[in-house]
Amino acid sequence: MSGSTANASCGRDLRLDLFRGLANWAIFLDHTPHEILSWLTVRNYGFSDAADLFVFISGYTAALVFLRILREKGYVAAAAKVSKRVFQLYAAHLTVLLVYAGAIVWVSYISGDPDDVNQFNVAVFADAPFSALAHALLLTYKPVNLDVLPLYIALLGAFIPGMWLLARKPSLTLALSMCLYLASRHFGWNLPCVHAGVWFFNPFTWQLLFFLGAWVGFGAAIPIGPILRSDVVFWIAVGVLGLTLAIALQAQFGVLPAWIPNPFDPAHKTNLAPSRIIHFVALAIVANNLLRPDSPALRWRALAPMIACGKRSLPVFCFGVVLSFCAHALIELGSNALWVQLTAGLAGLALMTTVAYAMAGRLKPPPMRIGRTA
Template sequence: MARSLARPEAQITQARQGLIAPSRTRDPRIDAFRGLALMMILIDHMPGNPWEVTTVRNIGFSDAAEAFFIMSGIAAGIAYSPGIARWLNGGSRLWDGMAPMWRRAWTLYVVQIVLSVIAIGLFSWSAGVFYRSAFREMHNLAVIYDSTGSALIGLPILTYQIGYVNILPSYIVLLVAAPFLLIGGVKAPWLTLAGSFALWFVAGAMRWNIPIYPGNGGWFLNPLTWQFIFVIGLLIGIRHRRDERFVPYSKALFTLTLAFLIFAFAWRHVPALAAVMNHKMAQLGALGAPGNIVSHNKTMLAMPRLLHILALAYVLSCLPFVTRMCAHRFVAPLRLMGGHGLLVFGLGTVIALVGQILMDVEPAVTWLPWVLPVIGVLICYIAARIADIARSPKPAAKTATPG
């Protein structure tokens, strides 16, 4: 009897030393890179501005969306895995571990609906004020006028998506599935990774996707394929909670991934090499290779994009100076914006849409593309700063808090 009682106690002690224990320190890279990804999304969502050349998509195949998803997965793994671990160790109910994720998914859903309504309102208002009927047709907005009833059904069920307001739906779906992914990630991480990879491969090869309604086609960021990068982030976050690496440092692997990043950069910027490689990929496609292997398709998270973001994440994670740099006071604005990711994302989306309208209405004003992204980032920083001050506990409250 004494032996049977000691075993659960040992399991609980082990859990407290692992996933359930709070991480020793908050890794500055998480908020810094998430803030950087959000800033890049804002810039890239104002097409035609000169700052676009500074974003990650210009050094390879992936862009800020992949960075956003993997960082969100890491953050979710760190934040929510302890609740699942407590349930697996018999210390709490499953609902206690699941509820925070589903509450967050609901918050994201509300934000998605609000952003969609704002986008419809912005472009509709601009079409009337600036006498540009084209504003009612941009970014899939024509559907709301041509098939209003169907669009009003599709909007709340996330199947009617507006261009540049179509990142959150896939993230919402993945966050709803996150409790089950975390259970697999905690109990059988490599099996979970294998299953996720298999779904990515088959869904991409067979072009499975969630259909849009009204209209034809599928979601812009296909959850069936983008789940793979999110799951990788979850698994990294779970291990990070234990102060471990999911993929250990290896000099050979570091050299290989760094070489791939250099090759991807050359493929992107050397026309002769790009012509050869693209031709070879087309030949493989003609021989029957799956489209998600021999293309750069963003919707299906094609292999070149996937490998690029994974290589970039691995190389950056292996460089000690990156951690020191992310902890530097000069990077504090990025960390602040990353810590208020949803606020910055939502506000940045609205600012980017306003910027698109202004740049379209005033194409001759050459300074607008230079100034608008900078103003947008500055507004997001100020908003994050205000939110941080509002969230900070008052001194009196600190004194009253039990030790």
Template sequence: MTAGVEESSWMSAADRAAFEGKGAAVAQAASWSPSVSTPTFALASGQRELRLDLFRGLALWLIYIDHVSPDLLTWLTIRNYGFSDAAEIFIFISGFTAALVYGRATLEAGFLIGTARMLRRVWQIYTAHLLLFLVLMAEIAYVVAVSEKPSFYIQEMEVANFFKEPGPMMIQALLLRFRPLNMDVLPLYVVLMAFLPLVLLLARLHRDLPLALSIVFYALTIRLDLHLSTYGEGFWSFNPCAWQLLFVFGAWCALGGGRRLSPILDSPLVFWPAVTYLCAAFFVTLTWYFPQLEGFIPAWLARLIYPINKTDFDVLRFAHFLALAVVTLRFVPSDWSGLRSHWLRPLILCGQYSLQIFALGVALSFAGYALLMELDAGVVLHVIVGATGILIMSGIARTFTWYKWAMTGRERAKAVATDLTAQTP
């Protein structure tokens, strides 16, 4: 992998992180002090962090499982065992990798060119969302036409307004104010990426300024109930005003904050409280499914922690994600041999093509969900449908990898042939 490889229009941010960085200034190891505008990136130029790919691939698989079998297979995901779920993993890593890629691009080419590249990525995510919208609406329309319970799917996927007024709803879809169920992550990603230039600009003024302002904005969001509206007097299921905290935190870690946090995260004084918090969160979630356990939670504590709001990214969810990160980093270091395992290769490949695999997963999840509902399926068929979707996602990711390898080899051969021709007298 060389720094001169051109980025693909559909290549994931994590994938491009291995190719970006041409200047020596980017690779320097000097720390980014408040008076110096050059950051120390979490990864050196051309270095690859497979853990980013691994855990983003895992998040994509978990999101698919949560969507395809929300009442059964979710017991195999992290959603039912704590306050946070795969969405936190996806958004954090997206912020981390975006800051790596476009932070270097901005440092090398200047703020104007760097911003143009970030807006290009915003456009790619936006168009992917619209394509996914069309595919999903086509799936829903087909299932509604052949099913004996069409109203169930219309209500379940929250598309009744679309079938009543498709013209106006298409306009609202273009404005990101109307979308079916399970199509909330990409609009959130669009908004967060659109504000990444501001995050990088603030980081040039002071290394901690973006995170500090993000925390203040998050507090104002909770206090003043700031949110974005949807069609029909609704609101975004993932409030960007709140979820920006996790995205900016990921960017801050990529721009040197993670290195400064490492000594703290490695301390037993942090590890064991993190384990304790995870255990406490697990017990609280058990009370949601076994009401007889609610009596073990004091009334004052219940009033303090509830509601644990996902829409506004409750601080308990953020704390749960941080605790998971602390424990995970302890058991999965950067030099972990498992990262080279063939068994984990499908996860890593899916993480490297996150935008495509996410869109594919959402489309597959509704198809699988409809199949399970129509057949009134049991546990075995749920497992088969879940596993089949994951195999398809992994196969597509491997196909993308093969295609990129084939094209890279062809371009390299063409370059050699051109060089030999030029040297022929």
């Protein structure tokens, strides 16, 4: 994608909503254990997954929205807007954590099966709720599958000083981001987290993908746009995707040679391995060449639900996190039967879409009345 802060007022890029909705759907399916529909998500066929897409788009959108405010109203106003958004994300995370942990404890209690409490890392919440809540307030305790929003909170918080430099020296900002990424991987920098030891998504490495998105959203990639859209670069990207597909399938169904890193190794994701970035950039180049901002495909009715979920990304994401455990519980209750997996997955996507449309309807302004007033 290419764009600039000036483009923000020229019309909404539906591709952002489409890919945000796709990321929400994929995260829901990937977070549901034993869900057959999760085989449709990109994580099974390459190195990157929906988390990479989510972080990149978050940076891209942050540049579009907040840098425009910076230019129009100044840095203080923009910083205040970012701070308000960080607080909203923080409140949303804590709310989801309480609902999510409460649902897991309740289901484990009524079913008499404590396995989920341990599997989803909420045993500490059941045994010592006040201690767990204190750690949750500090973002040092997170149940399984609740790592994305804390990462977003940290990255958006870093964007408060970062956008000041980005607005003046975009290439220097990206270079400094790359230096931090390399140093973090070399020295093992990460934030502490109880029980798990460190954050599952290392913010010192994942910030590179966020600021790469912000750099593109700011419009710094426009000068190299013709190169990125050239046939040569397109087919190189296609070749990269083909190679990573072969490696991913080999890792899934065969034995990888010792010299090839396993793309499904948790450390590969925690510290954002370079191969994940390469795979994601290749995906972005192919998608940008095949799907232009004015593409008629963006108006297909079949894509409307996904676009709606992208437009209401935060509430849909939060709802999807809780739904992922509910779907897991239903699948376990149904003994992992295929029809139960299909039903739980499709019902979850339908409910997420319903929330998106309901939020859209609730947030619409009331119609204006034209006529004489009393």
